[in-house]
Amino acid sequence: MDFNEFILANEVPIRLGFFFGIFAAMALWEIVSPRRYLRTSKVIRWGNNLGLVFFNSFILRLVFPAAAVGMAVFASEQGWGLFNYSDAPIWVAVLASVVIMDFFIWLQHVMVHAVPLLWRLHRVHHADLDYDVTTGARFHPLEILLSMLIKFAVIMLLGPPVVAVVIFEVLLNATAMFNHGNVRLPKNLDRYLRLIVVTPDMHRVHHSVEDDETNSNFGFNLPWWDRLFGTYRAQPRAGHEAMTIGIHTFREDKWCSWLPGMLAIPFVGKVQDYAINRRQWGDEHEH
Ligand SMILES: [Zn+2]
């Protein structure tokens, strides 16, 4: 059995192993050294956020059983995509594929903020009133499916080595749990770390209720795209402890903390109202 076959045969245990290992490490770190006080009950939020994660895994396996890795195998069998035509050494192809796929995830994230219809899906991620490791995996199932379709398209064009897709999926999952962590990092360490990876303090800015802060730091993994495209913001104005997490339009536990409400969020309100001015619609909704 060669390396590729081994990775393919053990893709699920590899991914689950990393998921549970990093999740446990982050959960422990959050208890030992939390960055902010949690606003809502951890038991309720975790039960519902993780409920959504398991529901999504189930739906995803049902709709796309082969997932991104299956698409990479298919593309290589068909000879589709850039790297199935190039003679680049495998390590170059792997490295470049991971970086390029990360760019497209960043671009997708910018788009789900910019396009009102897609923002309706993505606001499930942002409606969390607290910010911790479970926020990192909390997405509406329709956004998860959309995300997989975009990955399929990128893989068809790119033809990445299969192992690159596994590395990318594991890395994205790991960094998403890391940078949504409610954890305290020494300031100096954060400053250097965020040159190579998105840190919790960097991504927390993106979860601010303030529109200009939400529209910054779109990266989940590599921090370079935000710096390159001018969407980088170092810190929240109010500071990490005093800043308000979430979105103006949804502040009640019914929507923000309970699974049925989260699943319903995309279908609440009129698209155009929300598109014109988030803040305005939010104020009307609240008062
Ligand atoms: Zn976002």
Ligand SMILES: [Zn+2]
């Ligand atoms: Zn996030």
